Amino acid sequence: GAGVSQSPSNKVTEKGKDVELRCDPISGHTALYWYRQSLGQGLEFLIYFQGNSAPDKSGLPSDRFSAERTGGSVSTLTIQRTQQEDSAVYLCASSFSGTGGIGYTFGSGTRLTVV
Amino acid sequence: KNEVEQSPQNLTAQEGEFITINCSYSVGISALHWLQQHPGGGIVSLFMLSSGKKKHGRLIATINIQEKHSSLHITASHPRDSAVYICAVRPGNKLVFGAGTILRVKS
Numbered sequence: 001g002a003g004v005s006q007s008p009s010n011k012v013t014e015k016g017k018d019v020e021l022r023c024d025p026i027s028g029h030t031a032l033y034w035y036r037q038s039l040g041q042g043l044e045f046l047i048y049f050q051g052n053s054a055p056d057k058s059g060l061p062s063d064r065f066s067a068e069r070t071g072g073s074v075s076t077l078t079i080q081r082t083q084q085e086d087s088a089v090y091l092c093a094s095s096f097s098g099t100g101g102i103g104y105t106f107g108s109g110t111r112l113t114v115v
Numbered sequence: 116k117n118e119v120e121q122s123p124q125n126l127t128a129q130e131g132e133f134i135t136i137n138c139s140y141s142v143g144i145s146a147l148h149w150l151q152q153h154p155g156g157g158i159v160s161l162f163m164l165s166s167g168k169k170k171h172g173r174l175i176a177t178i179n180i181q182e183k184h185s186s187l188h189i190t191a192s193h194p195r196d197s198a199v200y201i202c203a204v205r206p207g208n209k210l211v212f213g214a215g216t217i218l219r220v221k222s
Contacts, residue, residue: 033209033210035210042201042212042213042214042215043201043203043210043212044212045209045210045211048208048209050208056208056209058209059209091158093158103148103160103162103163104148104160104210105160106150106157106158106159106160108157109157
């Protein structure tokens, strides 16, 4: 597609429920990143996928968070047993390579609210 | 101490003014990025730098690798430049972000 597409754009969920956030990167971009921006906070790295390599999961805040990338394209970020502190905007970005290529393209984000 | 420090945190300018936002970092990096985030959350990548200087329209970004410092300049600022400007460095696979500079340009 023309840009990085994320869905849903907004998600309100009850505490304790599981949620899935989707990212469809730019076609041909081998690198995909998930970041999180909590209210009033800066951006925080979550996970990085590069081609067929094992993902860098070093930013995932707990074992309730997981992500996968199928076929080197679409990625899903799953949060199990959501907590109120999970409320944030979850941003996906992609680039041509792990070096950032000519730069990153960010999606519009999914605003997650846990009530 | 954060790995990436930006200054100022907030900046208000009059239309037409020359604006400078600074970024200092404390880790070895392969590249530095300047990002722009408008209200509503959309993030746009402005520059990726590994050395020297880049210019795009009214925006200029410079980096001094030895001093671990970068600056973003906006010439002839305009109200539409109002946004959060974020410096991010890449020490490895991931970006490490500064806290951002909130810029407001008044007409």
